[in-house]
Amino acid sequence: xxxxxxxxxxxxxxxxxxxxxxxxxxxxxxxxxxxxxxxxxxxxxxxxxxxxxxxxxxxxxxxxxxxxxxxxxxxxxxxxxxxxxxxxxxxxxxxxxxxxxxxxxxxxxxxxxxxxxxxxxxxxxxxxxxxxxxxxxxxxxxxxxxxxxxxxxxxxxxxxxxxxxxxxxxxxxxxxxxxxxxxxxxxxxxxxxxxxxxxxxxxxxxxxxxxxxxxxxxxxxxxxxxxxxxxxxxxxxxxxxxxxxxxxxxxxxxxxxxxxxxxxxxxxxxxxxxxxxxxxxxxxxxxxxxxxxxxxxxxxxxxxxxxxxxxxxxxxxxxxxxxxxxxxxxx
Amino acid sequence: xxxxxxxxxxxxxxxxxxxxxxxxxxxxxxxxxxxxxxxxxxxxxxxxxxxxxxxxxxxxxxxxxxxxxxxxxxxxxxxxxxxxxxxxxxxxxxxxxxxxxxxxxxxxxxxxxxxxxxxxxxxxxxxxxxxxxxxxxxxxxxxxxxxxxxxxxxxxxxxxxxxxxxxxxxxxxxxxxxxxxxxxxxxxxxxxxxxxxxxxxxxxxxxxxxxxxxxxxxxxxxxxxxxxxxxxxxxxxxxxxxxxxxxxxxxxxxxxxxxxxxxxxxxxxxxxxxxxxxxxxxxxxxxxxxxxxxxxxxxxxxxxxxxxxxxxxxxxxxxxxxxxxxxxxxx
Numbered sequence: 001x002x003x004x005x006x007x008x009x010x011x012x013x014x015x016x017x018x019x020x021x022x023x024x025x026x027x028x029x030x031x032x033x034x035x036x037x038x039x040x041x042x043x044x045x046x047x048x049x050x051x052x053x054x055x056x057x058x059x060x061x062x063x064x065x066x067x068x069x070x071x072x073x074x075x076x077x078x079x080x081x082x083x084x085x086x087x088x089x090x091x092x093x094x095x096x097x098x099x100x101x102x103x104x105x106x107x108x109x110x111x112x113x114x115x116x117x118x119x120x121x122x123x124x125x126x127x128x129x130x131x132x133x134x135x136x137x138x139x140x141x142x143x144x145x146x147x148x149x150x151x152x153x154x155x156x157x158x159x160x161x162x163x164x165x166x167x168x169x170x171x172x173x174x175x176x177x178x179x180x181x182x183x184x185x186x187x188x189x190x191x192x193x194x195x196x197x198x199x200x201x202x203x204x205x206x207x208x209x210x211x212x213x214x215x216x217x218x219x220x221x222x223x224x225x226x227x228x229x230x231x232x233x234x235x236x237x238x239x240x241x242x243x244x245x246x247x248x249x250x251x252x253x254x255x256x257x258x259x260x261x262x263x264x265x266x267x268x269x270x271x272x273x274x275x276x277x278x279x280x281x282x283x284x285x286x287x288x289x290x291x292x293x294x295x296x297x298x299x300x301x302x303x304x305x306x307x308x309x310x311x312x313x314x315x316x317x318x319x320x321x322x323x324x325x326x327x328x329x330x331x
Numbered sequence: 332x333x334x335x336x337x338x339x340x341x342x343x344x345x346x347x348x349x350x351x352x353x354x355x356x357x358x359x360x361x362x363x364x365x366x367x368x369x370x371x372x373x374x375x376x377x378x379x380x381x382x383x384x385x386x387x388x389x390x391x392x393x394x395x396x397x398x399x400x401x402x403x404x405x406x407x408x409x410x411x412x413x414x415x416x417x418x419x420x421x422x423x424x425x426x427x428x429x430x431x432x433x434x435x436x437x438x439x440x441x442x443x444x445x446x447x448x449x450x451x452x453x454x455x456x457x458x459x460x461x462x463x464x465x466x467x468x469x470x471x472x473x474x475x476x477x478x479x480x481x482x483x484x485x486x487x488x489x490x491x492x493x494x495x496x497x498x499x500x501x502x503x504x505x506x507x508x509x510x511x512x513x514x515x516x517x518x519x520x521x522x523x524x525x526x527x528x529x530x531x532x533x534x535x536x537x538x539x540x541x542x543x544x545x546x547x548x549x550x551x552x553x554x555x556x557x558x559x560x561x562x563x564x565x566x567x568x569x570x571x572x573x574x575x576x577x578x579x580x581x582x583x584x585x586x587x588x589x590x591x592x593x594x595x596x597x598x599x600x601x602x603x604x605x606x607x608x609x610x611x612x613x614x615x616x617x618x619x620x621x622x623x624x625x626x627x628x629x630x631x632x633x634x635x636x637x638x639x640x641x642x643x644x645x646x647x648x649x650x651x652x653x654x655x656x657x658x659x660x661x662x
Contacts, residue, residue, distance in 0.1 A: 003648075006556055007554065007556040008531070008555075009528070010511060011515060012556065013642050014556040014642065014643045014644075014645055015643070016556075016648050016649075018648055022560060022646040023655070024597040027560065027601065079636070093531060148636060150634070152634045157634060158635065159634075167635070175641055175642055176640070176641040177639065177641035178640070180342065180641075181340050181341055184339070184341070184342060196339060196424070197340070199424055200340075203424055207423075224336055225337055225338035225345040225425070227345060229353060266355045270358070274635065275636075275640075276639075277639065294638075294639070301488075302633060303483045303488060303604060304481030304482055304605060305479060305481050307481070307625075308479050308508065309500075309509070309606075310343065310506055310507040311344050311506055312343070312345045313346045313348060313410050314345055314346065314347050316353045317349055318347075324355055
């Protein structure tokens with residue numbers, strides 16, 4: 001079973017995947033996403049993935065057969081194991097937990113040649129519904145405190161398969177980065193009695209220079225202090241603490257796809273990551289945290305300065321990035 | 332002038348290099364380190380770098396002429412500007428500072444074909460002395476609170492030039508990652524009245540399974556919760572809060588070079604980063620923080636899960652990594 005270990009100096013958690021135990025010689029051969037060749041995520045190859053956890057099928061067909069528009073399966077090489085109880089233990093000064101969690105893959109569409117930017121809008125909306133259904137289901141498991149939804153697009157962004165997919169990991173602890181955001185947001189709320197994200201949305205809407213686009217329910221902005229050139233944040237305009245479908249998934253699908261189209265066009269299909277930040281299960285409804293999507297195109301390298309300081313160096317001011325994004329013509 | 336910006340939600344600082352202001356089309360062309368061709372860091376090309384800040388010369392020759400064994404120059408494309416006063420200002424809810432700082436390059440040896448692993452031990456020791464001299468000098472500048480010394484080796488680790496060099500950035504604030512380590516170390520000290528690093532060294536020395544090597548003054552260990560396979564930490568065995576030459580730079584050069592040789596041999600010259608973590612200027616002598624070097628071979632990718640959670644997934648348990656490191660035969 002994988003193991004969760006905490007670094008006592010930085011407070012960082014690390015997942016040690018003991019089963020995968022890589023030897024030194026395993027690192028030379030970088031596996032790039034296969035171009036062409038067999039793809040386990042393509043329609044017709046359902047038996048080659050772990051069994052379906054859920055799927056959308058308009059034809060009422062059987063699980064693990066063709067006819068689906070979206071499938072969710074367990075990750076074949078999960079970072080965490082879904083079986084087992086949560087045990088914490090020490091090793092002298094150090095803390096560890098066994099690596100209990102769920103690691104699932106959302107196969108976003110049956111067509112190998114589609115991406116989130118090019119698939120029908122309806123399919124993007126299905127992806128969002130799948131996130132929602134899986135979070136709602138995993139919430140029932142009392143071992144889990146948080147579900148992190150994320151996507152790696154392109155080899156450089158960590159994707160090991162080409163066929164368009166996103167992932168989620170259900171965790172027995174609230175991840176450190178989310179915890180830090182929660183703490184700051186709560187401090188701000190105690191001081192101002194306002195949500196810091198709502199305040200940012202108001203300021204950016206008035207100011208306009210970092211706004212990329214908006215619709216009735218959502219706004220896409222270039223954050224004031226982005227880690228990466230063209231980093232983009234999508235937020236519901238109304239206060240919503242958790243990733244609920246109260247907003248409107250058709251509107252969210254629209255602004256998400258539009259943003260990805262803008263990024264693809266401007267930056268020539270760059271690798272990117274996105275992740276959803278939402279409130280933890282135990283406090284889903286609150287006044288101070290505001291769920292959002294963070295999109296990070298992979299354009300710069302993390303080097304010694306970043307590793308050692310936690311600073312990021314970004315050569316593109318977000319005001320310029322937002323202007324480029326607003327002005328790019330997408331089909 | 333570059334700008335330091337703080338993200339109000341995560342507390343992260345970002346350097347926006349306004350002058351370099353990259354346009355979208357600048358990102359396609361990845362510049363790889365030049366193989367062959369002209370090198371500004373080679374002996375004889377001294378006039379093509381910014382003027383020398385310091386150098387080691389056994390022949391008593393003039394600055395910016397051949398005959399040196401090590402040179403320190405300003406970075407030609409600095410992340411921060413050394414001129415100007417420190418100003419903090421707001422933009423509504425946001426905070427910024429002008430990007431005052433020093434960004435220097437340590438050209439570690441005149442020979443283009445050497446690396447820290449292959450150069451004479453004496454040269455490695457000179458590199459450490461250069462770090463020390465530059466930190467001591469920059470400390471006099473009251474605008475600076477911290478100097479981060481780091482090295483990027485190899486394209487994938489962020490090096491843009493092939494000729495062996497390390498860098499330092501003097502900062503007007505203590506970087507967030509160091510601050511977090513300081514806070515945790517101080518909390519531990521208040522509770523235990525012992526340095527957490529000293530306690531870790533004692534536990535690891537007794538236990539041995541994560542110890543890679545040691546000499547009279549220093550120990551190299553695989554940390555209990557490493558971010559990356561084969562991550563290695565080098566610490567002075569006696570309590571030392573700051574990067575002072577009290578220990579013994581010849582011993583430090585020896586263990587550092589040996590560790591890099593082990594990494595090079597085991598992992599076939601992987602890209603890597605290292606950085607030195609030390610106490611901030613205003614509190615250099617203390618009982619709770621313990622300076623150290625962190626070496627991170629670049630073997631895994633930072634993907635959406637890591638970006639979104641702050642977790643790292645590491646496929647190689649540090650006990651196995653330490654065993655491989657101990658057993659590899661180096662020349």
